[in-house]
Amino acid sequence: MSLIASDNSDSPLRKTVIPRIDERRISEGEEIDPLSEESDSPIPGIIHRYPDRVLFLVTEFCSVFCRYCTRSRMVTEKKTISKRQWENGIEYIRNHPEIRDVLISGGDPLTLPTEKLDWLLSKLREIKHVEIIRIGTKVPAVLPQRITNGLVAKLKKHHPLWISVHFTHPDEFTAEAAEACRRLANAGIPLGSQTVLLKEVNDSAEVMKPLVHFLLKNRVKPYYLYQCDPIVGSSHFRTKVAKGIEIIESLRGHTSGYAVFNYVIDAPGGGGKIPLLPDYFKGKDDKGNVILRNYEGNLFSYPDI
Ligand code: SF4
Numbered sequence: 001m002s003l004i005a006s007d008n009s010d011s012p013l014r015k016t017v018i019p020r021i022d023e024r025r026i027s028e029g030e031e032i033d034p035l036s037e038e039s040d041s042p043i044p045g046i047i048h049r050y051p052d053r054v055l056f057l058v059t060e061f062c063s064v065f066c067r068y069c070t071r072s073r074m075v076t077e078k079k080t081i082s083k084r085q086w087e088n089g090i091e092y093i094r095n096h097p098e099i100r101d102v103l104i105s106g107g108d109p110l111t112l113p114t115e116k117l118d119w120l121l122s123k124l125r126e127i128k129h130v131e132i133i134r135i136g137t138k139v140p141a142v143l144p145q146r147i148t149n150g151l152v153a154k155l156k157k158h159h160p161l162w163i164s165v166h167f168t169h170p171d172e173f174t175a176e177a178a179e180a181c182r183r184l185a186n187a188g189i190p191l192g193s194q195t196v197l198l199k200e201v202n203d204s205a206e207v208m209k210p211l212v213h214f215l216l217k218n219r220v221k222p223y224y225l226y227q228c229d230p231i232v233g234s235s236h237f238r239t240k241v242a243k244g245i246e247i248i249e250s251l252r253g254h255t256s257g258y259a260v261f262n263y264v265i266d267a268p269g270g271g272g273k274i275p276l277l278p279d280y281f282k283g284k285d286d287k288g289n290v291i292l293r294n295y296e297g298n299l300f301s302y303p304d305i
Pocket residue numbers: 062063064065066068069070071072075106107108137138166
């Protein structure tokens with residue numbers, strides 16, 4: 001709340017969390033569960049879409065209520081997920097040896113009490129086929145004081161542990177957020193940002209460039225740039241797909257490769273993440289050489305023997 005300009009309704013961060021009348025406008029193709037997660041859910045709390053990994057939803061509670069949240073259908077201020085549901089989820093993972101990667105999300109897992117989170121991570125770590133555990137969180141951006149030395153000491157017991165942080169705008173990079181990232185990175189936790197492309201919030205190179213530079217300086221790899229999912233009442237947040245491609249074009253070649261997100265659309269209906277790139281591949285010439293366009297728009301040929 002301290003980062004939202006109370007007297008400026010155009011403040012980018014304010015737009016992401018304060019409801020607007022635009023949300024009443026329902027557009028074609030919008031769904032309560034646009035990614036059809038429920039149809040890939042064998043038991044409550046587990047989404048098993050990809051063969052070797054699962055999404056484990058461990059709380060409905062979040063540190064913030066993003067107005068564009070893909071899981072708006074379930075994110076609430078109530079805490080109703082029981083220990084029994086957690087145990088069932090752990091049992092499911094234990095019984096599926098093909099699962100080598102567990103992404104813990106919600107809601108925001110870092111809003112859980114440290115001891116509960118530690119218990120959950122310990123149980124997952126006991127399962128031999130679980131190679132990596134990931135946590136999805138916005139806490140370092142919106143509640144950085146939660147990243148205490150005590151929490152970090154518990155987290156680092158469960159390596160290899162990765163954290164996907166959700167940063168939206170350079171305004172979130174307070175000294176406290178930077179310190180939260182520093183503590184996590186110093187504990188050996190690789191950090192990546194999952195950022196949602198939002199109209200009139202971060203949909204320009206002028207905003208994205210400082211954002212990715214802030215992320216890198218704070219040891220967070222810009223990982224995914226998501227096209228905003230078509231949840232109900234989200235059209236005022238959604239840009240054209242061409243805008244996302246334009247932003248990638250403005251980064252690739254113009255700044256460090258590490259600073260360039262993977263721009264993806266999570267396909268409605270449960271198709272999974274589909275990456276999109278500017279048209280660098282321009283076809284083949286009559287000798288079979290591949291014709292490529294570089295970041296300056298110049299063409300080059302590669303001998304594709
Ligand atoms: S931080 Fe993530 S889970 Fe929480 S409200 Fe925002 S998008 Fe939803």
